[in-house]
Amino acid sequence: MIYICSKCKSEKVNIEDKILCPKCHKKYIDELNGVKEPKQRHPFEGEKGMRFKNRFLAEFGECCERCGTTYRSILQVHHVKPFSKFPHLSYDYENLDVLCKKCNQHIGNSGLVDYERKIKTETFNL
Known part of the structure; x- marks a missing residue:
């Protein structure tokens, strides 16, 4: 069965949680643990x-x-x-x-x- 990610709407969803795709699931876990993605630096800086x-x-x-x-x-x-x-x-x-x-x-x-x-x-x- 194909599940759709509730956040990004992709069809590649973890079967375990049936809510988030692996990428969105990792971001969610990182947010829970207080891990922030580094802001991408503008190339002209x-x-x-x-x-x-x-x-x-x-x-x-x-x-x-x-x-x-x-x-x-x-x-x-x-x-x-x-x-x-x-x-x-x-x-x-x-x-x-x-x-x-x-x-x-x-x-x-x-x-x-x-x-x-x-x-x-x-x-x-x-």
């Missing part, structure tokens, strides 16, 4: 990340790729596939776009691409 972000914006940050605003002070580097789920793509040019703060917040981690993306090729190393 730290010296290397800031240097990468600043060079990327200097090279490709003339305007927001979604709305076209040219206010450089509000331009940000956006991860098309969120770094929290795809950390190996954090510095991949094919996964990065330049968006203004408003557009970046609107899109968030949705993976939505409702604008024409510019083609970017790597031209520098850290």
